[in-house]
Amino acid sequence: KAGVTQTPRYLIKTRGQQVTLSCSPISGHRSVSWYQQTPGQGLQFLFEYFSETQRNKGNFPGRFSGRQFSNSRSEMNVSTLELGDSALYLCASSFLDGGNTEAFFGQGTRLTVV
Amino acid sequence: KNQVEQSPQSLIILEGKNCTLQCNYTVSPFSNLRWYKQDTGRGPVSLTIMTFSENTKSNGRYTATLDADTKQSSLHITASQLSDSASYICVVVSANFGNEKLTFGTGTRLTIIP
Numbered sequence: 001k002a003g004v005t006q007t008p009r010y011l012i013k014t015r016g017q018q019v020t021l022s023c024s025p026i027s028g029h030r031s032v033s034w035y036q037q038t039p040g041q042g043l044q045f046l047f048e049y050f051s052e053t054q055r056n057k058g059n060f061p062g063r064f065s066g067r068q069f070s071n072s073r074s075e076m077n078v079s080t081l082e083l084g085d086s087a088l089y090l091c092a093s094s095f096l097d098g099g100n101t102e103a104f105f106g107q108g109t110r111l112t113v114v
Numbered sequence: 115k116n117q118v119e120q121s122p123q124s125l126i127i128l129e130g131k132n133c134t135l136q137c138n139y140t141v142s143p144f145s146n147l148r149w150y151k152q153d154t155g156r157g158p159v160s161l162t163i164m165t166f167s168e169n170t171k172s173n174g175r176y177t178a179t180l181d182a183d184t185k186q187s188s189l190h191i192t193a194s195q196l197s198d199s200a201s202y203i204c205v206v207v208s209a210n211f212g213n214e215k216l217t218f219g220t221g222t223r224l225t226i227i228p
Contacts, residue, residue, distance in 0.1 A: 004157070033216075041220075042203070042218055042219065042220035042221055043158075043203065043205075043218040044218070045215075045216055045218075048214075056214065056215065090157050090158070092157075102160045102163060103160065104160070105150075105157030105158045105159070106157050107155075107156055107157050108155075108156070108157050110155075
């Protein structure tokens, strides 16, 4: 069974640009969550999608947005990139709608903004 | 304010020795507590998920404990191996009417030396 796949693995962008990251969850998983990880802040929750609907949202500016498609694949978009957006962006999928189900993380996309 | 604090921030031990990592939380309402292991440059991998009624849970050489009264958890690693070198992240999940909110600790960086 394939794991959570995130593409691309590495990305370099310049300030002001926009970027789209992709996440393919484990087959059958309908919940996809996105996280930003930086050395200083640790893991921070961005948003969660379930059946194409955003169910939860973290405390990030509107420049961060996402969506989920009917096949559960999800994309995250960051517009008007800032230097502080440099981070590892992680996606996690789970089978059921919340509860105690395990979340499986992808390898992440390392975004560097220069 | 929901918070998860982990200690120590970093730890270096000799291969073969045991160690214990701590996690204190102030998250309400409590749903479950999770420990993740994250190797450098990779996504976190789940070690254990503990609900309110579980005091101890083991996964091989990893044993997690939970004291819901004092809001403390620990992760004990027995007979450490070089491959245990990683960051260990404690995550506390609160759930309200089906909506899950994850609060992450900043992790403990464990280094095993030969």
